[in-house]
Amino acid sequence: MTVLSVRNLNIAIPTGDGHVHAARDVSFSVEAEELFGIAGESGSGKSVLSQAIMGLLPGALISGEILFEDRDLLKLSPREMQQLRGNRIAMISQDPLSSLHPFYTIGQQIIEAIRTHRQTSHEAALAEAIDILGRVGIHDADKRVNDYPHQFSGGMRQRVMIAMAIVLRPALLIADEPTTALDVTVQAQIISLLNNMRREFGTAIIMVTHDLELLSSVADHAMVMYAGNRMELGPGNAVLRTPSHPYTMGLLQSSPTHESRGPLPSIPGQPPSLLIEQKACAFAPRCPSVMDICRTQRPPLRRFDDNTQSLCWLENKAVRAPAIAAAAEESAAASKSSDIVVSVSDVRLAYGARSLFSKGGGVEVLKGVSLELPRGTTLGIVGESGCGKSTLARIIAGLLPPTSGDVEIEGKSIIDLDRQSWVEMRKRIQMVFQDPFGSLNPRRRVGAIIGDPFRIQKVAHGDDRKNRVRDLMELVGLNPEHYNRFPSEFSGGQRQRIGIARALALNPSIIIFDEPVSALDVSIQAQILNLIAKLQRDLGLSYLFISHDLAVVRHVSKEIIVMQGGQVVERGETEALYHRPQHSYTRELLAAADPNYRKGGGATAASISEALTP
Amino acid sequence: MTGEIKQRSSFELTMRRLLSDRAGLVSLSFILALIAVAIGADAIAAITGHSAVAQFHDIGLTPTGLPVPPGTDFLFGSDQLGRDVMVRLAYGARVSLSIGVVASLLAALIGVTVGLVAGYFGGWIDGVLGRLMDLVMSIPVLLCMLSLVAVFGSSLALSVTVIVFFSWTTMGRVIRGQVLSLKEREFVLASRSMGAGHLSIMVTDILPNLGAPIIIYTTMMVPTSIIFEATLSFLGLGIAPPAPSWGGMLAEAANNSIYMFAWWLVLFPGLALLLTTLSFNILGDALRDALDPSSSKHRLRKKPSKLVEAAS
Amino acid sequence: MISFIASRIGFAALVLLLLSGFVFTLFFVAPGDPARMVAGERATEIQVAMVRENLGLDRPVIEQYVSFLGRSLSGDLGYSYRNQQPVIELIKNRMPATISLCVGAVIMWLCMGIPIGIMSARHPGSLRDRVGQGFVLIGVSFPSFVLGMAALYFLYFMPRQAGFTLFPPGGYRPFLDNPGVWAWHMALPWFTLALTSAAIYARLTRGQLLEVLGEDYIRTARAKGLSERKVIYKHGVRSIFSPLTTQLGADIAALLGGALVTEQVFGLQGIGSLAVQSVQTQDRPVIIGVVMLAGFFIVIANLIVDFLYIVLDPRVRG
16 A cells, blocks of 8 residues: 655755755655655755655745645645644654753653644543553653653664654654664664564654665665655665666765775765756766766656666666776785884773762773774774764874873873973874864865964965965865865865865874764765875875774774773774674674664664663 | 855955845944044034033023024024033034943953953853853942942943943853854864964964854944943933033933923934934844844745755 | 752852942942041031941941941841931832832733744744834834833823823832722833833844744654644743743843833832932942842842743753
8 A cells, every 4th residue: 555655746945045956856655564765965855855745844845746645745734734744644853852842751742742633631641652652662661751851862762752753653654864863783773663663553664864774774665866856766675786876876886885995986076056957967977877968968767677767868777886996905015014103001081080079980981991003004993972982082182181091102102291292293193073064164264274284383384385285285186276265165075175184284194083974975975085095005194093883994994993981892903803703892883783684673683772771 | 066156255245245234234324424423523513603511591592491492593402501402412422432332342352352261261260250240240230330420420431431341241151152162163173183272272263253243242232332321321320411421411301301391302312312222233233144144034044955954 | 950059049149248348348448438427517526436436437347347247137227327217218118119110020021022022933034023123123222211201201291281191200109009000100111111121032032932943843843743833832932931031030130220210210219219319419328228139139039040940941950
């Protein structure tokens, strides 16, 4: 039975700069109990699409049909739509903390949802709320029903959101990036919970996500969107294993999840602006198989034997890009010498321990961490949020003094340096930050930002400085003519290049990357990872690479350490660690990140959730 | 999105937005005209031949001793002592504008400094400065002014001091709040990791990002200071008569309810005061819209594009 | 939370201590001989000396301050220089007018400002919003005494010229005598005192509500199928109580200043006009008494606001 059928949907949102065409001629249908995945990068229009189905896009110009249980949602009155929302169609969104009202208990919020659509007593609704909370895995539901959202952990909040969404047994649940804000082990639990719930209640789920890997393990059908277009649609396995569209293929290949080493086959360029009217294929400028006709005419819909459909001029399925010659896999020259550039021994950090007012011993963020980084190699540090990996990075960079322990950079301790030697030390070690928006001062020009290290360290003046900045811009693949632009004029990937150029300015020997690609889309992420690898080869740099994403860390690192709760739980050569994990936590991380594991769902996930939730 | 689209500099964009705001332009023109009047007060006095304190008992008062209404001799009428309202108004503009601007600038300077230091260093420094701001805000200002005047007598310097003392906290709080979030941004950490000192970070990294709130709140403080000064003068706590000030003129008009029979005594200074504060407030709003388009008016237009951003 | 309450109470005590220190220093250390003032211009040196001894003015300053603090705490604010009445009595007589004025004005500005702000925020950019924004601009620009004089001119004087009485010219009528007459007399002063704050609250309400309405949990409320009314009032407006409460706390000190001006304009025999008269007559104990009392009220009101804040926001409760 078809629950939802979207036909030729066009969405345009009026803004100050013109109309944003968030969806162009999009059609798909969702069957009962099905998990339908919508994948796409930022700006692909996938979230706008889900909001259009909910009827939550005031002011947008929408044409086409959205048939839900045989009624066209676009023709319903606001009042009729309101009666459907929450009752027949429910929604959960990315950030479970901001999605729950901070001033009402979760019980009040669930009861409100029930009593809005059903005539029932407060007591009956309360009983139902407790029941559903128990089903989604909240322990002591009868007590916790009176708690406020801030008293729950992130994963638990998302469970509450799910409980509130499915309490009225809706026919359709729209999950907009339901796991993006959560740690990888919690992600697996939430996905398996959603999977169980749709079987238990017969609810169809539309899962909107940027994470192809996640979809490939659970989606019955998948749709890939790019710049408002439905590029590809078909059975989940077919789309995500043997894609038809060059864009899907590009996305899959640029995620460092395969056994790949060396440069990733990235998609060049940037996604187009949604403000511009499209007459041809939106992907043409970035497509490896582009033909002349792609640039002039809108592509036709191709259907293939495995039920995939692709919006493309190619008559056959897209082909895998030839693997880029694994360029000098072991750039072994440097790593032969066992020269240690960073040596961390038993570093501890505790907050509040010295405070007069704290009664306990304070919070220990780092509980004795040691590591060594050989010259010219990359050491990956992986762990979930709160494990202390970013704090460790700041201590190694000398930005935060440890409570005890020692950090040596090229044989010299950086603890208790005087101001002069500290400033001098900055030339040896630099950092690249996660947030490409926050790490560049929006009020300063790019030339000034990249030249900052010269200004602060008082080296290279006037034209000399300017020339060096231009050289750096060229080195990281930026156009030196953009010297006088402001950061806001660059895209996320370009900004990260600016950040890297700035880190390179003083010719450091060590660079710490703190989640350098986690804010970027997959296709851009591959470009940056390739740049980082190229710079290491060319300049013989040593990297500390911090990330929550095992696939990324695995791709770039020679050695990996796994952190949990302020401690190193496992360390080893990358491949050894992946194939023969010793510590149970490493195994959990690996299992949670493995798509096949997710499909298994149920029992194993539940046992982990028991083990992990405090 | 940027590629081909030629981006205008932020200054140019700001000016374009500002110049397209008609209410803001009218306000700016009024303020400029008022400044001209204040500067040219002596000229106005010379042309009319009436000094600000001269009392014209013959032509300035009716036979029954009442002020004369607006006419050829006195364009805006005369007051209860037979003085020219228009000339006094022009001199009053000097007092209002200079106190308003000087007090606002001083208060902004103190507020920005304190807010920057408190927000940047945090910890106990922030605790102490934050408490200081709380303290100043929970003092009954006018009553303190009353006590000060009771002891020292009223004076221009005292007025300015009191206005500055009690108005810097608004700016201080705003700046502190902004700095608290700015210093968490990674570009500050980036500067630090390159070896920049505190002063360098505060001046080159943080201060340029505070331009908009500083300009907006300083502008908004001017009308508040002007009203403050006028209120002090109205209560007889401001600058001492017979020197003309708008608040003082209104106080004299209110005395024995003389304005009930001589409406011009309230209308002109009241209107001058109202239009001046209104102009500064409208200008402040216009500046806010131009410098910080994400706030207020432009919000509606911005919202959908936020949705698109959220479509990640 | 307990430490939060303790720190707020400690802060309140600090405010009072500093305020008392300020007025004490000002009046007892500043030039001018209080004993001479009490005794009068024509008193002989011996009389002045007797007064000095009676008032304890011959003792060390610190000792005077401590005993002044002690007396203040027990409610003894000394005696007026002018008519030798206890200051506390003078203030008590003036209290009803000021309290009526302040409480009424606060209620009025909340009832005006918040709905206008909500109206603006519900339809940003609409005509209603622009009307609301216009109200804000005029409200924040109108000096209260000019507004009061205009109100008197148009609503009292002009109707009277035309032969009927719309509003009284001022003065205070006790509430207990006739609540109707009391409210009639207070209407213009309330409005005069309330307008500026109403505008500020409308602006604050609009800004805060607009921000809240962009939050994810408002989208959740809509996704639940709640009516727009419920979304705005139950989920949106609920969230702006806390910032409004904070603002209210910050406004109490300013409120007393506004009351002082309003009392002057409308000839209300309140505490504010008592203070102004005392400055003109150099009656220092009365001024000190008024300042101390005002400080006391501000501190109490701020404490109430702090507790209200805890009640309103479950996150503060921990």
